[in-house]
Amino acid sequence: MSVLYQAVRAVGGPAARLLFRPRVEGLHNIPRTGPVILASNHLSFIDSVVIPLIVPRRVAFLAKAEYFEGTGLRGRAKRAFFGGVGNIPVQRNDQRGALASLEIAMGVLHDGGAFGIYPEGSRSRDGRLYRGRTGVGWLALASKAPVVPVGLIGTDRMQPVGSNLPRYHRITVRFGEPMDFSAHVGRRDVGKARREVTDAVMSAIHELSGQEYAGVFNEHATAE
Incomplete structure (x- = not known):
């Protein structure tokens, strides 16, 4: 771990527990290694x-590359914070950005x-859980790494979406059992395999979050 990351966790961890009061x-x-x-x-x-x-x-x-831009003290503070919690800057406004994102993840x-x-691609504006995009299926099959929902x-x-600062509110974070998709690796119907893996992951997330399932893609994902 970097010194910056350790510093952010040392300060941010206790502060987060007071602010989030997480269950x-x-x-x-989560595998330790x-x-x-x-x-x-x-x-x-x-x-x-919250998660990091x-x-x-x-x-x-x-994270959007814009979060790492800016000048002066504010710009440096933003870069230090987002880098300190493990965020990686990437341009995500076109297909090349999407491919670069997958390469970084790999x-x-x-x-x-x-x-x-x-997997939804963007924040839910109405609290419902949207259909997952197959990037998570691609990653799971290409890397053979387990998926923890x-x-x-x-x-x-x-x-809330649109708010600049967090409020004092208790949250719950649930981690499901690791999902192994090794049985799907090497299938000829690659597209179908990615969709099945993605749907299985979204089903597990749905069970953990208890959200209403929208059954459609999040229309705001492309815009963001």
Whole structure:
């Protein structure tokens, strides 16, 4: 772990426990070493802060490159914070950005790291769980890493979409049992295999989060 990451955890961890008052379930399901994909529902901007501060190992999330830009003290502070919680800057506004995102994720997993992903593609605006996009299936099959489903509850009330600062609200974070998709590796019907893996992951997330299932893709994912 980097010195910056350790510093952010040392300061942010206790502060997060006071602010989030998290109920954490199933933390033992996360392998302490080796590659693992953490696939979570996505309700709030704060999700990518909550998970890294709770999980006992470093978790890499992709973040908009804009979060790492800016000048002066504020710009430096933003870069230090987002880098400190394990976020990796990436341009995500076109197909090349999407491919670069998958390559970065594979690099993290290849190095034995933990990578966090939101299969819905974007935050839910209405609290429902949307259909997963197959990037998580692609990663699971290409890396052969286990997938730990994550259910977040209450982060949308702590920091609603559009809010700049978090509020004092208790949240719940549930980690499911690791999912092994090795039986799907090498299938000829690659597209179908990715969809089946993705749907299985979303079903596990649904069980953990208890959200209403929308059954359609999040139309805001492309825009964000």
